[in-house]
Amino acid sequence: MGFSQKKAAYFAGLKSSDLSRYENGVKLPNLSNALKLEIVYRTPVAFLFGDLYERLKEEVRKREENEENNNDLTSICQTEKKLKSGI
Numbered sequence: 001m002g003f004s005q006k007k008a009a010y011f012a013g014l015k016s017s018d019l020s021r022y023e024n025g026v027k028l029p030n031l032s033n034a035l036k037l038e039i040v041y042r043t044p045v046a047f048l049f050g051d052l053y054e055r056l057k058e059e060v061r062k063r064e065e066n067e068e069n070n071n072d073l074t075s076i077c078q079t080e081k082k083l084k085s086g087i
Contacts, residue, residue: 012036028052 005023009016014033021027022037028049029037038045046053 008037008040011040025051 006016009019
């Protein structure tokens with residue numbers, strides 16, 4: 001897609017100044033505008049906002065890992081309690 005920022009903004013129904021802010025990381029688009037940009041650029045949102053996507057992905061994976069570790073610890077504690085109480 002070889003069109004200008006002004007045309008891309010027009011196609012997405014955005015102000016070119018807002019698109020510029022999105023592209024420069026000054027402002028994040030709402031979901032609707034992010035999806036419009038995905039359509040205009042024919043590129044997944046995760047790719048358009050790659051750095052943010054990777055940072056959020058890492059955050060989510062850490063929480064998942066922490067939850068798994070907490071579940072393992074809870075299971076171990078419950079087993080120890082059962083063994084101590086003779087169940």
